[in-house]
Amino acid sequence: MNPRRVDGSLQAADLGRLQREVGNLFELLSPSREPWEHSLWRETRLFPRVNVQENRDAYVIRCEIPGVEAKDLDIKLDGDTLVLKGVRSPDIVDEDASFHRKERAMGEFRRCVTLSEAVDQKTVGATYRDGVLTVTLAKRERMSARKIQIVSE
Amino acid sequence: MEDRQNERSGESEQDRETSQATADGSYLTPAVDIYETERAIVILADMPGVTPENLDIDISEGILSLAGKVVAEGAVGRDVSREYSTGDYSRSFRVTNAVNLGNVTACMKDGVLKVVLPKAKKAVARRIPIVSQPAE
Numbered sequence: 001m002n003p004r005r006v007d008g009s010l011q012a013a014d015l016g017r018l019q020r021e022v023g024n025l026f027e028l029l030s031p032s033r034e035p036w037e038h039s040l041w042r043e044t045r046l047f048p049r050v051n052v053q054e055n056r057d058a059y060v061i062r063c064e065i066p067g068v069e070a071k072d073l074d075i076k077l078d079g080d081t082l083v084l085k086g087v088r089s090p091d092i093v094d095e096d097a098s099f100h101r102k103e104r105a106m107g108e109f110r111r112c113v114t115l116s117e118a119v120d121q122k123t124v125g126a127t128y129r130d131g132v133l134t135v136t137l138a139k140r141e142r143m144s145a146r147k148i149q150i151v152s153e
Numbered sequence: 154m155e156d157r158q159n160e161r162s163g164e165s166e167q168d169r170e171t172s173q174a175t176a177d178g179s180y181l182t183p184a185v186d187i188y189e190t191e192r193a194i195v196i197l198a199d200m201p202g203v204t205p206e207n208l209d210i211d212i213s214e215g216i217l218s219l220a221g222k223v224v225a226e227g228a229v230g231r232d233v234s235r236e237y238s239t240g241d242y243s244r245s246f247r248v249t250n251a252v253n254l255g256n257v258t259a260c261m262k263d264g265v266l267k268v269v270l271p272k273a274k275k276a277v278a279r280r281i282p283i284v285s286q287p288a289e
Contacts, residue, residue: 131264
Protein backbone atom coordinates (compact mmCIF):
# COMPACT_ATOMS: atom_id res chain seq x y z
CA MET A 1 0.00 0.00 0.00
CA ASN A 2 1.18 3.44 -0.80
CA PRO A 3 1.43 5.89 2.03
CA ARG A 4 -1.45 8.24 2.52
CA ARG A 5 -1.11 11.81 1.54
CA VAL A 6 0.67 13.91 4.08
CA ASP A 7 -2.50 15.65 5.21
CA GLY A 8 -4.15 12.26 5.90
CA SER A 9 -7.13 12.82 3.65
CA LEU A 10 -8.54 9.97 1.59
CA GLN A 11 -8.21 10.06 -2.14
CA ALA A 12 -10.31 8.26 -4.71
CA ALA A 13 -7.43 5.84 -5.24
CA ASP A 14 -7.45 4.91 -1.55
CA LEU A 15 -11.11 3.96 -1.73
CA GLY A 16 -10.48 1.88 -4.83
CA ARG A 17 -7.73 0.04 -3.04
CA LEU A 18 -9.92 -0.54 0.00
CA GLN A 19 -12.60 -1.95 -2.28
CA ARG A 20 -10.10 -4.35 -3.83
CA GLU A 21 -8.78 -5.53 -0.49
CA VAL A 22 -12.28 -6.20 0.81
CA GLY A 23 -12.98 -7.95 -2.50
CA ASN A 24 -9.93 -10.14 -1.93
CA LEU A 25 -11.27 -11.17 1.47
CA PHE A 26 -14.55 -12.28 -0.05
CA GLU A 27 -12.71 -14.08 -2.80
CA LEU A 28 -10.80 -16.02 -0.18
CA LEU A 29 -14.07 -17.37 1.18
CA SER A 30 -15.59 -18.18 -2.16
CA PRO A 31 -15.35 -21.80 -3.25
CA SER A 32 -15.28 -20.93 -6.96
CA ARG A 33 -11.54 -20.46 -7.10
CA GLU A 34 -8.97 -23.21 -6.98
CA PRO A 35 -7.55 -23.68 -3.50
CA TRP A 36 -3.93 -23.09 -4.48
CA GLU A 37 -4.80 -19.66 -5.81
CA HIS A 38 -5.70 -18.48 -2.33
CA SER A 39 -3.03 -16.57 -0.55
CA LEU A 40 -3.65 -18.65 2.56
CA TRP A 41 -2.72 -21.77 0.67
CA ARG A 42 0.58 -20.18 -0.30
CA GLU A 43 1.17 -19.26 3.31
CA THR A 44 0.97 -22.85 4.43
CA ARG A 45 3.96 -23.58 2.24
CA LEU A 46 2.77 -26.98 1.27
CA PHE A 47 5.82 -28.36 -0.46
CA PRO A 48 6.05 -29.78 -2.98
CA ARG A 49 2.66 -29.32 -4.52
CA VAL A 50 1.51 -32.44 -6.30
CA ASN A 51 -0.74 -33.02 -9.30
CA VAL A 52 -2.10 -36.48 -9.94
CA GLN A 53 -3.55 -37.65 -13.23
CA GLU A 54 -4.73 -41.06 -14.24
CA ASN A 55 -5.75 -42.89 -17.35
CA ARG A 56 -6.79 -46.45 -17.95
CA ASP A 57 -3.28 -47.85 -17.61
CA ALA A 58 -1.37 -45.60 -15.28
CA TYR A 59 -1.12 -42.82 -12.74
CA VAL A 60 1.10 -39.85 -13.53
CA ILE A 61 2.20 -37.79 -10.56
CA ARG A 62 3.93 -34.48 -11.16
CA CYS A 63 5.41 -32.13 -8.63
CA GLU A 64 7.42 -28.96 -8.75
CA ILE A 65 10.64 -29.32 -6.77
CA PRO A 66 13.04 -26.81 -8.28
CA GLY A 67 16.72 -26.85 -7.42
CA VAL A 68 17.29 -30.31 -5.98
CA GLU A 69 19.51 -33.09 -7.18
CA ALA A 70 18.14 -36.49 -8.02
CA LYS A 71 20.20 -37.98 -5.17
CA ASP A 72 18.36 -35.77 -2.69
CA LEU A 73 15.03 -37.29 -3.65
CA ASP A 74 13.75 -40.51 -2.18
CA ILE A 75 10.71 -42.10 -3.76
CA LYS A 76 9.14 -45.22 -2.30
CA LEU A 77 6.06 -47.18 -3.08
CA ASP A 78 4.55 -48.60 0.06
CA GLY A 79 1.62 -50.74 -0.96
CA ASP A 80 -0.72 -48.35 -2.72
CA THR A 81 0.91 -45.24 -1.26
CA LEU A 82 3.66 -43.31 -2.99
CA VAL A 83 5.96 -41.71 -0.42
CA LEU A 84 8.04 -38.82 -1.64
CA LYS A 85 10.81 -37.58 0.59
CA GLY A 86 13.63 -35.22 0.03
CA VAL A 87 15.63 -32.29 1.17
CA ARG A 88 16.05 -28.93 -0.47
CA SER A 89 19.27 -27.36 0.66
CA PRO A 90 19.82 -23.65 0.42
CA ASP A 91 22.59 -22.37 -1.83
CA ILE A 92 25.89 -21.81 -0.16
CA VAL A 93 26.37 -18.10 0.21
CA ASP A 94 29.23 -15.99 1.50
CA GLU A 95 29.31 -15.42 5.22
CA ASP A 96 28.91 -11.71 4.76
CA ALA A 97 25.76 -12.13 2.67
CA SER A 98 22.65 -10.41 3.94
CA PHE A 99 19.21 -11.45 2.75
CA HIS A 100 16.65 -9.00 1.45
CA ARG A 101 14.07 -11.65 0.66
CA LYS A 102 13.61 -15.31 1.50
CA GLU A 103 10.51 -16.65 -0.16
CA ARG A 104 11.76 -20.03 -1.38
CA ALA A 105 10.83 -22.90 0.90
CA MET A 106 13.84 -24.94 2.05
CA GLY A 107 14.49 -27.99 4.17
CA GLU A 108 13.14 -31.50 4.43
CA PHE A 109 9.84 -32.46 2.94
CA ARG A 110 7.63 -35.52 2.78
CA ARG A 111 4.42 -36.07 0.89
CA CYS A 112 2.30 -39.18 0.49
CA VAL A 113 -0.11 -39.97 -2.28
CA THR A 114 -2.47 -42.88 -1.78
CA LEU A 115 -3.79 -44.34 -4.99
CA SER A 116 -7.19 -45.87 -5.33
CA GLU A 117 -6.15 -48.68 -7.65
CA ALA A 118 -3.37 -51.21 -7.22
CA VAL A 119 -0.20 -50.40 -9.10
CA ASP A 120 2.58 -52.56 -10.35
CA GLN A 121 5.46 -52.35 -7.90
CA LYS A 122 8.03 -53.17 -10.53
CA THR A 123 7.27 -50.64 -13.23
CA VAL A 124 7.61 -47.34 -11.42
CA GLY A 125 9.34 -44.73 -13.52
CA ALA A 126 10.58 -41.35 -12.29
CA THR A 127 12.19 -38.49 -14.16
CA TYR A 128 13.40 -35.11 -12.94
CA ARG A 129 13.70 -32.32 -15.45
CA ASP A 130 13.84 -28.54 -15.12
CA GLY A 131 12.74 -28.79 -11.52
CA VAL A 132 9.71 -30.95 -12.21
CA LEU A 133 9.51 -34.53 -10.94
CA THR A 134 7.30 -36.92 -12.87
CA VAL A 135 6.47 -40.35 -11.46
CA THR A 136 4.61 -42.84 -13.60
CA LEU A 137 2.97 -45.85 -11.96
CA ALA A 138 1.44 -48.53 -14.11
CA LYS A 139 -1.83 -49.91 -12.84
CA ARG A 140 -1.78 -53.58 -12.17
CA GLU A 141 -3.42 -55.43 -14.98
CA ARG A 142 -6.91 -56.36 -14.17
CA MET A 143 -7.89 -59.97 -14.46
CA SER A 144 -8.69 -60.33 -18.11
CA ALA A 145 -12.32 -60.98 -18.72
CA ARG A 146 -12.94 -64.66 -18.83
CA LYS A 147 -15.39 -66.04 -21.21
CA ILE A 148 -17.78 -68.39 -19.55
CA GLN A 149 -18.89 -71.23 -21.60
CA ILE A 150 -22.53 -72.00 -21.51
CA VAL A 151 -23.22 -75.62 -21.71
CA SER A 152 -26.56 -76.44 -23.19
CA GLU A 153 -28.14 -79.41 -21.60
CA MET B 154 15.71 -3.12 -4.61
CA GLU B 155 12.02 -2.70 -5.08
CA ASP B 156 9.76 -5.49 -6.18
CA ARG B 157 7.61 -4.72 -9.16
CA GLN B 158 5.35 -7.68 -9.68
CA ASN B 159 3.97 -8.27 -13.13
CA GLU B 160 5.20 -4.91 -14.27
CA ARG B 161 6.15 -5.98 -17.73
CA SER B 162 2.71 -6.01 -19.19
CA GLY B 163 2.53 -2.27 -18.69
CA GLU B 164 -0.94 -2.38 -17.23
CA SER B 165 -2.25 0.12 -14.75
CA GLU B 166 -1.65 -0.61 -11.10
CA GLN B 167 -5.17 -1.86 -10.58
CA ASP B 168 -5.14 -4.26 -13.51
CA ARG B 169 -1.86 -5.64 -12.31
CA GLU B 170 -3.03 -6.37 -8.83
CA THR B 171 -6.11 -8.20 -9.95
CA SER B 172 -4.51 -10.23 -12.71
CA GLN B 173 -1.86 -12.00 -10.69
CA ALA B 174 -1.62 -15.73 -11.03
CA THR B 175 -5.28 -16.35 -11.47
CA ALA B 176 -7.10 -16.56 -14.75
CA ASP B 177 -5.65 -17.66 -18.06
CA GLY B 178 -3.35 -15.19 -19.70
CA SER B 179 -1.88 -13.94 -16.45
CA TYR B 180 1.51 -14.73 -15.02
CA LEU B 181 2.64 -16.74 -12.05
CA THR B 182 4.92 -14.92 -9.65
CA PRO B 183 8.05 -16.95 -8.94
CA ALA B 184 9.24 -17.13 -5.34
CA VAL B 185 12.59 -15.40 -4.97
CA ASP B 186 15.48 -15.15 -2.57
CA ILE B 187 17.53 -11.98 -2.83
CA TYR B 188 20.81 -11.58 -1.04
CA GLU B 189 23.63 -9.14 -1.12
CA THR B 190 27.33 -9.72 -0.72
CA GLU B 191 30.20 -7.30 -0.73
CA ARG B 192 30.46 -7.49 -4.48
CA ALA B 193 27.05 -8.34 -5.85
CA ILE B 194 23.31 -8.65 -5.42
CA VAL B 195 22.03 -12.14 -6.23
CA ILE B 196 18.48 -13.13 -7.13
CA LEU B 197 17.37 -16.77 -7.01
CA ALA B 198 13.98 -17.45 -8.58
CA ASP B 199 12.04 -20.72 -8.61
CA MET B 200 10.68 -21.29 -12.09
CA PRO B 201 10.03 -25.01 -12.37
CA GLY B 202 9.32 -26.19 -15.89
CA VAL B 203 11.27 -23.42 -17.58
CA THR B 204 14.18 -24.43 -19.81
CA PRO B 205 17.10 -22.02 -20.26
CA GLU B 206 16.02 -21.27 -23.83
CA ASN B 207 12.54 -20.25 -22.70
CA LEU B 208 13.88 -17.67 -20.31
CA ASP B 209 13.91 -13.98 -21.01
CA ILE B 210 15.81 -11.49 -18.88
CA ASP B 211 15.58 -7.86 -19.73
CA ILE B 212 16.95 -4.72 -18.18
CA SER B 213 15.70 -1.39 -19.34
CA GLU B 214 15.16 1.93 -17.65
CA GLY B 215 16.28 0.54 -14.34
CA ILE B 216 13.79 -2.35 -14.36
CA LEU B 217 15.03 -5.91 -14.33
CA SER B 218 12.36 -8.20 -15.76
CA LEU B 219 12.44 -11.96 -15.47
CA ALA B 220 10.10 -13.93 -17.70
CA GLY B 221 9.89 -17.68 -18.18
CA LYS B 222 7.74 -19.59 -20.60
CA VAL B 223 6.46 -23.00 -19.61
CA VAL B 224 5.74 -25.44 -22.38
CA ALA B 225 2.59 -27.13 -21.14
CA GLU B 226 2.94 -30.84 -20.57
CA GLY B 227 0.10 -32.62 -22.21
CA ALA B 228 -2.59 -34.14 -20.10
CA VAL B 229 -2.21 -37.89 -19.82
CA GLY B 230 -5.68 -38.53 -18.51
CA ARG B 231 -8.17 -37.15 -16.08
CA ASP B 232 -7.16 -35.12 -13.04
CA VAL B 233 -7.31 -36.99 -9.77
CA SER B 234 -6.08 -34.05 -7.75
CA ARG B 235 -4.53 -30.73 -8.64
CA GLU B 236 -2.59 -28.59 -6.21
CA TYR B 237 -0.89 -26.32 -8.68
CA SER B 238 -1.50 -24.86 -12.07
CA THR B 239 1.22 -24.23 -14.58
CA GLY B 240 1.77 -21.06 -16.52
CA ASP B 241 4.33 -18.52 -17.57
CA TYR B 242 6.29 -16.69 -14.91
CA SER B 243 6.97 -13.01 -14.68
CA ARG B 244 8.45 -10.74 -12.05
CA SER B 245 10.20 -7.39 -12.20
CA PHE B 246 12.49 -5.49 -9.91
CA ARG B 247 13.61 -1.93 -9.85
CA VAL B 248 17.39 -1.74 -9.68
CA THR B 249 19.30 1.28 -8.54
CA ASN B 250 22.43 2.64 -10.12
CA ALA B 251 24.44 0.91 -7.40
CA VAL B 252 24.39 -2.07 -9.78
CA ASN B 253 26.63 -2.40 -12.80
CA LEU B 254 24.00 -3.30 -15.36
CA GLY B 255 26.57 -4.02 -18.04
CA ASN B 256 27.89 -7.09 -16.25
CA VAL B 257 24.77 -8.91 -15.15
CA THR B 258 25.05 -12.67 -15.49
CA ALA B 259 22.39 -15.36 -15.24
CA CYS B 260 22.21 -19.12 -15.22
CA MET B 261 19.36 -21.57 -15.03
CA LYS B 262 19.52 -25.05 -13.57
CA ASP B 263 16.82 -27.47 -12.46
CA GLY B 264 14.16 -24.81 -12.60
CA VAL B 265 16.06 -22.26 -10.52
CA LEU B 266 17.25 -19.03 -12.08
CA LYS B 267 20.25 -17.28 -10.58
CA VAL B 268 20.91 -13.68 -11.58
CA VAL B 269 24.07 -11.99 -10.36
CA LEU B 270 24.08 -8.20 -10.41
CA PRO B 271 27.59 -6.96 -9.66
CA LYS B 272 27.73 -3.78 -7.66
CA ALA B 273 29.06 -0.69 -9.39
CA LYS B 274 32.28 0.77 -8.14
CA LYS B 275 31.47 3.43 -5.65
CA ALA B 276 30.85 6.65 -7.48
CA VAL B 277 33.98 8.68 -7.19
CA ALA B 278 33.37 11.71 -5.07
CA ARG B 279 33.34 14.57 -7.45
CA ARG B 280 34.78 17.87 -6.55
CA ILE B 281 32.55 20.72 -7.36
CA PRO B 282 34.49 23.78 -8.28
CA ILE B 283 33.30 26.93 -6.71
CA VAL B 284 33.63 29.93 -8.86
CA SER B 285 33.87 33.03 -6.89
CA GLN B 286 31.48 35.55 -8.20
CA PRO B 287 33.14 38.62 -9.42
CA ALA B 288 32.45 41.36 -7.04
CA GLU B 289 29.85 43.69 -8.27
